[in-house]
Amino acid sequence: MSEIKTDNGSKENTETPVDTVAAKLETSSIANKSQDEEDKEEKASADASLLKKLLRSRLEEDNSAIEIERQNPDSPLYSCKKFEDLNLKQELLQGLYAMGFTKPSKIQETALPAILNDPPQNLIAQSQSGTGKTAAFSLAMLSRIDTNLNYPQALCLAPTLELATQITDVVKKMGQHMKNLNIASAIRGNRMPRNIELREQVVIGTPGTAFDWSCSRVNVLSLKKLKIFVLDEADVMIDQQGHQDICIRIVKGLPRDCQVLLFSATYKNPVIEFAKKIVQNPMIIRLKRSQEALSYIKQFYVRCESFETKYRSLTNIFGLLTVGQSIIFCQTRKTARDLVVRLTEDGVPCELLSGELEVTQRAACIQRFREGKCKMLVTTNVTARGIDVDDVNLVINFDLPLNENMPDYETYLHRIGRTGRFGKSGVAINFVDTNTMHILDKIAQHFGKPIEKLDATDPEQIEKISQ
Numbered sequence: 001m002s003e004i005k006t007d008n009g010s011k012e013n014t015e016t017p018v019d020t021v022a023a024k025l026e027t028s029s030i031a032n033k034s035q036d037e038e039d040k041e042e043k044a045s046a047d048a049s050l051l052k053k054l055l056r057s058r059l060e061e062d063n064s065a066i067e068i069e070r071q072n073p074d075s076p077l078y079s080c081k082k083f084e085d086l087n088l089k090q091e092l093l094q095g096l097y098a099m100g101f102t103k104p105s106k107i108q109e110t111a112l113p114a115i116l117n118d119p120p121q122n123l124i125a126q127s128q129s130g131t132g133k134t135a136a137f138s139l140a141m142l143s144r145i146d147t148n149l150n151y152p153q154a155l156c157l158a159p160t161l162e163l164a165t166q167i168t169d170v171v172k173k174m175g176q177h178m179k180n181l182n183i184a185s186a187i188r189g190n191r192m193p194r195n196i197e198l199r200e201q202v203v204i205g206t207p208g209t210a211f212d213w214s215c216s217r218v219n220v221l222s223l224k225k226l227k228i229f230v231l232d233e234a235d236v237m238i239d240q241q242g243h244q245d246i247c248i249r250i251v252k253g254l255p256r257d258c259q260v261l262l263f264s265a266t267y268k269n270p271v272i273e274f275a276k277k278i279v280q281n282p283m284i285i286r287l288k289r290s291q292e293a294l295s296y297i298k299q300f301y302v303r304c305e306s307f308e309t310k311y312r313s314l315t316n317i318f319g320l321l322t323v324g325q326s327i328i329f330c331q332t333r334k335t336a337r338d339l340v341v342r343l344t345e346d347g348v349p350c351e352l353l354s355g356e357l358e359v360t361q362r363a364a365c366i367q368r369f370r371e372g373k374c375k376m377l378v379t380t381n382v383t384a385r386g387i388d389v390d391d392v393n394l395v396i397n398f399d400l401p402l403n404e405n406m407p408d409y410e411t412y413l414h415r416i417g418r419t420g421r422f423g424k425s426g427v428a429i430n431f432v433d434t435n436t437m438h439i440l441d442k443i444a445q446h447f448g449k450p451i452e453k454l455d456a457t458d459p460e461q462i463e464k465i466s467q
């Protein structure tokens with residue numbers, strides 16, 4: 001059962017006869033927006049990040065390789081296999097144990113020795129979501145501050161209020177045994193009286209409010225005594241209007257010896273450029289996603305020139321294959337919605353997961369999928385990043401993942417990596433047309449794995465793919 005919020009804010013049950021589904025989707029508030037607006041994924045990347053955090057149940061560890069770049073050859077380069085070897089304050093170790101952390105994650109093994117060292121080392125770290133970045137910088141902030149001093153010593157910025165709140169929760173948990181630890185939230189709605197300086201040692205918030213508190217109007221947050229500045233979700237940050245400039249202005253106000261750490265889940269060019277403006281002489285650590293999963297996935301492509309032919313191919317495939325759980329990826333919210341409407345009209349049970357839903361509704365939808373209550377999920381790029389389900393054995397790229405008309409390899413890997421997890425076999429089928437055939441070729445080349453042609457009208461071929 002799913003719920004969709006209507007214009008008047010009331011929630012309705014969408015487990016209704018087929019003919020009303022389209023109408024319901026159409027009446028959802030976002031469905032009335034213009035195409036441009038609805039396909040805009042700006043806020044969606046922050047939402048997706050939050051979604052991942054809400055849904056995450058464990059650390060995402062695989063056989064990723066660490067790549068390190070150092071500008072200062074004197075900075076320490078060793079990996080630390082135990083938290084006990086990091087010279088942490090006892091109460092911080094207790095906090096880690098209370099959180100159930102027994103040993104550092106892969107990114108923490110490499111990043112922590114460098115960032116906890118003296119003199120402080122600046123760092124740019126990139127690894128996918130769920131690999132322990134938040135825990136790493138929370139530990140760094142809590143290690144650097146002196147709780148006997150009542151002024152801000154650590155500042156951490158995240159792109160949205162919700163993401164900042166998630167970080168605050170982690171820092172609170174980790175610092176639960178530290179006496180006199182106080183944390184301030186520099187987020188919208190937290191009003192501060194003018195000219196009364198903050199006494200909290202850690203400040204966590206969003207760029208706009210932090211800037212307001214420090215550089216412009218209220219003047220309650222002095223940057224001058226900060227020992228550590230953390231910028232989280234740099235990739236999401238640059239999607240948010242104006243955040244880049246504000247961050248750069250805040251960094252300009254930091255003392256020279258303030259340690260700067262920047263974290264990002266991706267490492268595309270705009271992120272690198274932004275990172276380099278913020279962080280001087282950084283050590284750069286990147287955790288490269290393992291491509292091992294691809295060995296367990298059979299990849300195919302079907303030539304389809306229109307929505308109609310894609311739809312027919314899809315129904316042929318589902319008519320002939322025994323599918324456990326499947327995810328169908330579309331490029332836009334509109335395509336995803338149109339597809340769900342058609343499938344529902346034809347009596348195929350499926351659910352729509354897209355940016356049209358509130359974050360909590362999305363989390364509930366993914367939860368139903370995880371529990372196996374929903375077997376087929378139709379979704380868009382960004383919103384699907386929180387999905388972590390072990391039983392998906394078929395992924396269909398109704399549209400190939402593109403980034404400014406170029407193949408988006410990372411997203412491709414991420415999408416089809418949803419099948420073939422933990423050595424199970426999976427199938428990925430790509431629908432391509434004349435305009436995207438060259439994109440598929442590039443994807444096959446990039447990963448060095450063949451993508452076989454499939455005739456979706458030939459029952460024998462379809463049956464063979466699952467054997």
Ligand SMILES: Nc1ncnc2c1ncn2[C@@H]1O[C@H](COP(=O)(O)OP(=O)(O)OP(=O)(O)O)[C@@H](O)[C@H]1O
Pocket residue numbers: 049052053056057058059060100101102103104105108127128129130131132133134135136265
């Ligand atoms: N060393 C560890 N041992 C066990 N669990 C850990 C460890 N470090 C982090 N975790 C847990 O793993 C999950 C992911 O960690 P964390 O949120 O720090 O990752 P992240 O890379 O910051 O993800 P995101 O980019 O989505 O914020 C969390 O549930 C966290 O509590």
